[in-house]
Amino acid sequence: MKVIAASQIDGNAAVDDKALKAHLSCYLDHPPRRVDRLILQALLGAAVLQSRPRAESGLYLASSYPARPTMQALLEAVCVHGKLPKPFEFVNSVSNAAGFHVAQQLRLNGPNLFIGAGPDVWSDLTRLAGLDLAEGVIGQALLVLCDERDGFQVQALLLEPGDGGPLAGTDFASLTAGVRVTRLDLRTG
Template sequence: MQRVFLLSTSQFIVESHSEESKLKNLLKQQFNINSRRTSRLALLSLLGALSIEKINANCGVYVTSIFSSPSNMYELEIDIFQRKTPRPFNFINSINNAISFYVADALKVNGPNLFISTDICNWSQILLPAISDLQQGVVEQALVGWCYESRRYDEYSKEGSFWLLLTRHPDTSALASLTIANKPCQGDVSNQPIITHANYYYDSVLKTFDLNSQPQSDVISVDLILNKLLVIKKLPLHKH
């Protein structure tokens, strides 16, 4: 199948007990964006996505998370339980694709805008619509994001977002090529380890696409649905 290319990556990871006011101030200071009515999950998403470089207007935004913002949903449920009318922006922020909308609006891109709910077992599925749109020429670029806001009962101490910028055209500065292959994979990737599950806040996503940290390997495979593999191959410029 037609290759697509990884142009850049970005991440924003923070302690889960960080004050939300500090996140809003950081977004204002670094990117000049006022975020008074956005959810915590949207803040974490924006702080990761806006650091991505080389984005053009014909870019789609493809976002995944376990659910919409847990803290926002908690406030919304409390209002309903107390028979109050939910506050308008709490309701708006309860819609899953509010995250991808905020990111697309901040970046001024006009491609498709999609949210898919995933968990540690199917974290890679968000890549399928992004790569499909690239291969069919629907978009020139695809911004793919994994976002996580810690829940009240979580034992984990981190939250944040991780982003990839993919393009359909070869680029001299690209980090890797991505293709989808049938399993079992043939050729020079047949003996490569296959990455399946991710850890909390999609920690394995960070590790998978941190190509320079991969041990002596130029090819990485990620398990997809429908008996497919995503094959990530470092480009020669980035071999170590």
């Protein structure tokens, strides 16, 4: 496999959803409405890539947490107040909602998988994508990692089959060594 495009977005908690939507509208003609922060981050990470994935590309998305405000509102409504969740909260609480929106906006028809980000997330993502690439199920793989531990960071890779076998590296820095990474710094202050 080989990396043909990469992006990294860094932001802090002061960057609100409105600012994310404004940045996203620079890359997408018709960004979706009524989406949560995780979806906005995943879309932005994929949209800023210099190379666009082909329609048959697979999408492999990971995050350490679901969209926290969405899940908090959902759990508070259901568990604390005994109410039914709002449709927005319910639909966006499904972890693969972010993958759905990325695939829809980029018109991807390949496999769409969401996993929880563990300590070896890049190894997990590249291994999953590598299996589909090796079997010829897809011609490209889009890997996206959303991390909100300190502010937020979104990293994305676009992979194609290559003659070199598995990728060398288990983190974003080593996977993108020698590759031009499109960077977007949204940290304020």
